[in-house]
Amino acid sequence: MIKRISISDVAKALSVSVSTISRALHDHPSISEEMKRQVRLKAKELNYRPNSYAVNLKKGSCKTIAVIVPLINRNFFSSAINGIEEIAQQNGYDVMIYQSRNVYEHERHIVNSLSFGKVDGVIASVADSSKDYLHYSQMVDYGMPLVFFDRILPDLHVGSVRIDDAKGSYMATEHFLKQGIRKIYHFSGPRNVIIWDDRAKGYAAAMSDYGVQVEPSWIYENPTTEANGAKYMQSLISGGELPEAINFAGDYAAVGAMKVMKENGISIPISGYACEPFCDVLFNPLTSVDQFSDDMGRKAAQMLLDKIDGKPYNNIVIEPKLVIRSSSIRR
């Protein structure tokens, strides 16, 4: 165990009271400058650091926020966390990271353990597999400030920062339609999560606006992993009937499909979603939708800190941007 120097050790060393030390270190006006000088000197000499638990217990706040993401090891989330950490650090807050790993039970467990007191506020992006949101609504009932980003739960009246996902998907789909392509498939993520549903809706809206009838089989729903993208493309190829273009709701699935296409010597225009950093260094640079994840993180963090300070929640929607690269151009 770490042998700690407490405030009373400093007090004893100077033969003054504990309260004098505390006030001196906080630059309280009713302590003489001479005493402050001595206290600061002695505190430094003894290497005194206040015990943060005692401080937190006393103050009822810990200057810490928690971030819950499905997986930290995805560029979108690590960039968002980067933005969050930036704002947090500027405001003297610490950041705790939790991964739900996209499994509902993990998420429940994390949220429950957070529900009381451990942190001053929570920023979360919900797990793919989450079917209900009782754990979150309970946490909110307890008064915990909560801001969702990207994957939000619209029924909860808390803060949110998200992208206009439908619009991003609409733009990508329209980009195909404008090239005269009509038979466009959509690879969707699990539609119980709003982002995937919105992207599917954006796709459908674009198709409808251009008068294209979408067959149910044109939409495929599965987590957007590289493996799933590859599997999907394999099945399309072995199925024999290929689309003229594919609108993927995620870059990883698009990459998986791209590799299979390369192996099989086929080339179908495709687009991804998220602008993962690898998009423009792929052998076939991938058209994708930029979500400005760092900025999203910064905005979410700022909103949370504002809420902690008593300001009201907001619901921010960021405009996506279609970044066109060669993968989506018909040859």
Added chain:
Amino acid sequence: MIKRISISDVAKALSVSVSTISRALHDHPSISEEMKRQVRLKAKELNYRPNSYAVNLKKGSCKTIAVIVPLINRNFFSSAINGIEEIAQQNGYDVMIYQSRNVYEHERHIVNSLSFGKVDGVIASVADSSKDYLHYSQMVDYGMPLVFFDRILPDLHVGSVRIDDAKGSYMATEHFLKQGIRKIYHFSGPRNVIIWDDRAKGYAAAMSDYGVQVEPSWIYENPTTEANGAKYMQSLISGGELPEAINFAGDYAAVGAMKVMKENGISIPISGYACEPFCDVLFNPLTSVDQFSDDMGRKAAQMLLDKIDGKPYNNIVIEPKLVIRSSSIRR
């Protein structure tokens, strides 16, 4: 402020003492089963959660570890954190994340604020710009368990998990040499950080073993960013004298160079380092050295938890693996 239910609220509701509640909830043998039942029921009914600061203050431990990385938004680090979080979660520990952003002053500030009490232990990867390690050695003197990973400070007698960087670089260089290539340049990171220095040494060792005299100008030292890689390649091109191959100490610099080569219609075999996920989806798949970052994170976390439990430190060196792709093959 959050209105909290405290243990005394539960005690009042049942007209028993606070200590009975505490013991009942901890399944203490001297409390009757009937009482335990009632307490658990009432605690649930009131939604009581123990205040973690009070518990921490009392127990002197907080079941939290801190992770300091240069930048979370790099695959290597987010993967390592993924591994750390996995082990931490399994053992009931929380994880706090701090980014040094590769600036020494940030790192100092973080380490100082952590030095006492805030966490039970620290896992760190030092910043590129760190010139001294007083802040770390102070923290260690205070008794804080510390495990370095990847970017270690060898003078400090603490735990460490790292890759045999020299070997990884040796293998990549040898891969060129075996193809009969001799004029191989090395793009190094800042050599005050041990990983970059080791990689440079590995390169030099391979060259020496194959009897190749390395000119000082063959080694270039700069942070391994995409921009620097591009700039480097530009300068080589405009300098007129091109190498036969380049061994990059980082994937990002290699990608930057690769793009410039493509724009200029040149093709020099190159290798990277880190096996970023984009390596095999590049337009010219990049030969790189796999560092097994998830595993590194897991091992570091396990060592730290062991140390917290009183076991001694270790110094683990992981064997790297050269993953050969097309970028390094001479045409």
Added chain:
DNA sequence: TTATCACGTGCAAACGTTTGTGCAAATATA
């Protein structure tokens, strides 16, 4: 001379737990 007032400091309560010790009632033993 006495009342008034800063000024600088100490005292003690409080934050919500955990835990050693004490004590009464219930049970077992003689």
Added chain:
DNA sequence: TATATTTGCACAAACGTTTGCACGTGATAA
């Protein structure tokens, strides 16, 4: 029936802070 043992709980101290209040000192004003 009287004594010893167990059982089940309460009391109170402690963890390290912060902070309202009281208090003694010396200076200023009436």
